[in-house]
Amino acid sequence: MTRAPCCYGFPAPPTIRAIPATTTRLAGKSPLVAYRAGPLPELIGALAACDVVVTPDGGALHLAAGVGKPVVALFGDAAPDRWRPWGVPQRVLQPSSHDVADLSTAEVADACSNLIREEIHV
Numbered sequence: 160m161t162r163a164p165c166c167y168g169f170p171a172p173p174t175i176r177a178i179p180a181t182t183t184r185l186a187g188k189s190p191l192v193a194y195r196a197g198p199l200p201e202l203i204g205a206l207a208a209c210d211v212v213v214t215p216d217g218g219a220l221h222l223a224a225g226v227g228k229p230v231v232a233l234f235g236d237a238a239p240d241r242w243r244p245w246g247v248p249q250r251v252l253q254p255s256s257h258d259v260a261d262l263s264t265a266e267v268a269d270a271c272s273n274l275i276r277e278e279i280h281v
Contacts, residue, residue, distance in 0.1 A: 202219060202222065203222060203226070206219065206222055206223045206226055206228060207226050207228075209223070209228055210228070210229070210275070211228065211229045211230070211231065211271060211274050211275050212228045212229070212230050212231070213230075213231040213233070213267060213270075213271050214230070214231075214232070214233065215232075215233040215234075215235070215259055216232060216233065216234045216235070216237050216239075216242055216259075220232050220244060221244065223244070223247075224244030224245060224246065224247045224249075227246075227247060228247060229247055229248040229249065229274050229277075230244045230247055230248075230249045230250075231249070231250045231252065231267065231270045231271050231274060232244060232249060232250070232251045232252070233252055233253075233259050233262055233267070234251060234252065234253035234259065235253070235257055235258055235259035235260075236257040236258075239251045239253055248274060248277065249274075250270035250271075250273065250274050252266055252267065252270055
């Protein structure tokens with residue numbers, strides 16, 4: 160059975176417009192489910208259901224890597240060399256401004272699409 164790849168953004172502060180816009184951009188091009196979870200057990204369950212996770216740097220990013228999910232990691236001013244996820248396929252995006260709000264929808268959607276394509280063909 161083939162599962163639908165999904166991208167997940169949690170938590171997504173209002174300044175990170177790229178996550179909901181990426182969901183819209185990928186709709187119809189890639190099977191996509193956008194999860195939003197509250198308490199930690201829901202978050203872990205939602206991450207476990209995903210094939211690809213898109214999320215800003217933070218706890219959800221590291222939990223996703225911890226459960227072995229490929230990740231598109233959105234970094235602002237944190238150092239990706241130090242805080243990037245380990246041991247999972249990944250795309251790390253960080254704008255030159257170090258303001259994650261400056262990531263374009265196209266950049267995030269392309270990173271997600273490429274990672275999904277890579278994971279399906281591996």
